[in-house]
Amino acid sequence: MAERTPGWVYAVYLALALAGAGLPLALAWEGFVGWLAQARSMTSLAVTLQVLASGILQGGLYAVIAMGLTMIFGVMRIINVAHGEFLMVGAYMAFVFFMMLLPEELHSLFTSNLGMAILGVGVFLLICLPLMFLFGMGVQRLLLNPVVGGPELTPLLITFGLSLILINTFISVFSSDFRAIPYMSGALVVGNLALGYPQVISVAVSAAVTGGVFGFLKFSRLGKAVRATAQNADVAMVCGVNVERIYLYTFGFGTALAATGGVLISIQLAFSPEIGGIYILRSFAIIILGGRGNYLGALAGGILLGVIEGFISFFVSQGSQLQELAAYTLLVFMLLVRPQGLLGGIADE
Amino acid sequence: MSKRALEAPAAPAPASLAEELPAGKAALQLAAIALSLFSFVLWPGLVNVYQISFVFFGLQYVVLASSWNIISGFTGYVSFGHVAFFGIGSYTTAILVAKHGWPWYLTLPLAGLLAVVWAAFIGFPCLRLKGPYFAISMMGLNEVLRVVALSWESLTGGGLGITMPNAENSVSTYYAGLAVAALTVAMCYAIAHSRFGLRLAAIREDETAAEAMGVPTTRYKMYAFMLSAFWPGVIGGIVAYKLLYIEPDSTFFIAITVNMITMAMLGGKGTVLGPVIGAAILYTAQELVWWYIPWLHLIAYGAFIILIVLFVPRGIMGYLIDRGWVAKGVIQ
Amino acid sequence: MRAEGAVAGEFILDIQAMTKRFGGVTAVNNCSIRVPRNIVAGLIGPNGSGKTTLFNLLTGLLRSDGGDYFYKGEPMVGLTPHEIFNRGISRTFQIIRVFREMTALENLVAVSRDGDLGGVRRRALELLDFVTLLRLKDEYAGNLSYGQQKLLEFVRALMSDPEVLLLDEPAAGVNRTLLNTLLDRIRQLRGQGKSILIVEHDMKVVMNHCEKIFVLDYGELIAEGLPEEIQRNEQVIEAYFGHK
Ligand SMILES: Nc1ncnc2c1ncn2[C@@H]1O[C@H](COP(=O)(O)OP(=O)(O)O)[C@@H](O)[C@H]1O
Ligand SMILES: [Mg+2]
DSSP states (O other), X not given: OOOOOOHHHHHHHHHHHHHXXXXXHHHHHHHHHHHHHHSOHHHHHHHHHHXXXXXXXHHHHHHHHHHHHHHHHHHHOOOOTTHHHHHHHHHHHHHIIIIIISOGGGHHHHHHOHXXXXXXXXXXXXXXHHHHHHHHHHHIIIIIGGGTTSOXXXXXXXXXXXHHHHHHHHHHHHOSXXXXXXXXXXXXXXXXXXXXXXXXXHHHHHHHHHHHHHHHHHHSHHHHHHHHHHHOHHHXXXXXXXXXXXXXXXXXXXXXXXXXXXXXXXXXXOBOTTTHHHHHHHHHHHHHHHOTTOHHHHHHHHHHHHHHHHHHHHHSTTHHHHHHHHHHHHHHHHHHHOTTTXXXXXXXX | OOHHHHHSOSSOOOSSSSOOOOHHHHHHHHHHHHHXXXXXXXXXXXXXXXXXXHHHHHHHHHHHHHHXXXXXXXXXXXXXXXXXXXXXXXXXXXXXXXXXXXXXXXXXXXXXXXXXXXXXXXXXXXXXXXXXXXXXXXXXXXXXXXXXXXXXXXXXXXXXXXXXXXXXXHHHHHHHHHHHXXXXXHHHHHHHTSHHHHHHHHHHHOHHHHHXXXXXXXXXXXXXXXXXXXXXXXXXXXHHHHHSEEOHXXXXXXXXXXXXXXXXXXXXXXXXXXXXXXXXXXXXXXXXXXXXXXXXXXXXXXXXXXXXXXXXXXXXXXXXXXXXXXXXXXXX | OOOTTOOTTTEEEEEEEEEEEETTEEEEEEEEEEEESSOEEEEEOSTTSSHHHHHHHHTTSSOOSEEEEEETTEEOTTOOHHHHHHHTEEEOXXXXXXXXXXXXXXXXXXXXXSSOHHHHHHHHHHHHHXXXXXXXXXXXXXXXXXXXXXXXXXXXXXXXXXXXXXEESSSTXXXXXXXXXXXXXXXXXXXXXXXXXXXOSOHHHHHHHOSEEXXXXXTEEEEEEOHHHHHHOHXXXXXXXXXX
């Protein structure tokens, strides 16, 4: 329908987009090669593997967060700008639980005993996730339900308003200082690889949650209804699916997944009420990379981004900005070249 | 109806689509516009520097909200990264003034022009995207610019930003801002009262039908996008010079985008007056809350955005239209 | 390149073996139709036989998977919809597509050709008057009734004074009185030398008002001819009643 465009125009855009995404990667490669030349081959392989492994660990975390976002985007066609703040709320729930509700004497349990540390996170998730699920359902019922299916601007603004409220409420309560939870330090050593315990636990939990989500969508009745609604809400409704209820659950699940990410961040990194912004745009990049409503795509996209960022941050000085540049250019590039995502998302009519 | 009736004009028709106003009413409107412009012109002579600045930043938002309205309100493509054009203008002026010693007012045409060039460059591929994808792409591209401004230290000073030589500028920037605001609103008025504006609205309402009914949608969307980028670029330059200092995070700041959107929504998007009214009200309210209850400021703002979107999605103008106090349609 | 065998001026639309597939469905299959100049022609066929798809091909909204199409001997495949429109082919939609948040008057003015706005406005008002919508000129199109929207879309298609008018089920949902006005108007346009192609399910309308009828079934042209011929055509009767 659009006017025909000469091929060279595409070529120019392609080149520029590749430059945006590729410049950081090229710099990383250059750093990598330069470093290879100096290092002895045995260690260099080990370090490469190390960077790769850290990237995958980081990517697993991204994937859990993005999965919640892509679920909401897939089913409700809503861009949830407050997703990063839901994550932040999860992190602060962990903070309140570990630092305020748990007696001081018990802290050492989580810093010294691996089994207890895992158990602690598991138990805490069991408490936190239902709460966040309810919170998500509340948001959906009160704020988003009236506007689902309307113009895209409305939910965008509502969730932005919500994120402002959340960030600043948490700043009022907790101040904007960074907080951290005392947790297992040390690393799991496998051959030449040293993987931090929090990261390993985090990726294990991510894997479990991801598996749970896949199983749920694949095998449970409700999960099938969720997928049907994502494909076509009208058809689903005709087939007897209570679409409004599905939206409610979807937003609950999505919120809980974001909060899972938050809890996993809280055991690895310091956090403040403003960390949501770090994750939200990356999550957009990931879900566009993976395709709207494509969970496998979100997993692959998350890990891909984690690894790319890992390499950039290790091999390029000033890496943090270039990491972002790579993520955002990748986002725009994917939108232009393959908006349905690498693995193909749910088609828009 | 006979064939003749279609071809032979029965009576001289008014030149514009809107019914011609009775002479008295038109004169009244003109007088109101002249009076308000006049009072804006007098303002700096009557008040102190802070009060001049107060109105200046209000005018800035009139420009931004009205410009956003062209691509998003009239044409229906939600730009969730419109601050990018403002940022490009800011950096153009700051760099030329601080590093090349240009007089600030000469940088302004270039600031607007570069914003338009960027709009054309990203509009070409992005305006094919629909709905949320367009919105996300705009947001992403704004972040790209922010990170570039952070990283390209030799040009932009990176995170440290750019400081311009000190200057007495509050009155000169005020008048520049006033002129730009007046021109922006005049441009929106001209668009809304032309077939170009009607065709943009047709694209918003049903792009496929518009294309099938002879509207060159691709080209028109591009024009609208470029027009909506120019004045934000210019006002960005003026603001940079007024502040004499800029840095990436507060320049390519997503909250500024949200401000312009919320203002346009509050007043009524897709209308000429809406963004102006919205900017005036919301900006004043923001400043007041900020002044009196700073800790509540952003929480209240978040709640306010939600309330507007949920309860007055068509804004003040929409409310007036529904009441029958303002005529329906693109043209008011 | 000119359409082979087309005597210039004889056929206004010359569709040659056009095909459109949607995945596994062939919505329009190797379809060749020649529409004579200055005629009211009917395009009929069971639901899903490809009539709307054919209109979308003719107006450039869909890209064909094969075949050619000539308008006044000029090739049209590959042109954008607005280019096709500007050559003089206008249409209405089966599912109403008025510009909902624009007034009735604005709906018409938006699609006018460039030129003096006063004249355009006058023409728009006359057209609105003609379909009894004048008093609703400043009402949002979305607030009009279904039948009124249908009429608005009809006059919107006339705004640019097109040579060819493609009407996709114009009578559906329009009441008797308005329907008669509409048919009157179509006859008038025919009198002015226009060519009109109508998709319609109301057989009375088709048989009484069309001079020539084309019948589609499963995307293929299965018959064409005068109304009487079509009424007697075995294949057509089979298409409508045979397999269901
Ligand atoms: N956009 C589309 N995508 C997929 N299939 C389509 C599309 N449009 C039409 N079809 C299919 O093409 C066939 C013809 O449809 P249509 O042209 O609407 O028929 P008619 O107008 O004669 O009722 C139908 O089988 C329909 O399902
Ligand atoms: Mg049809």
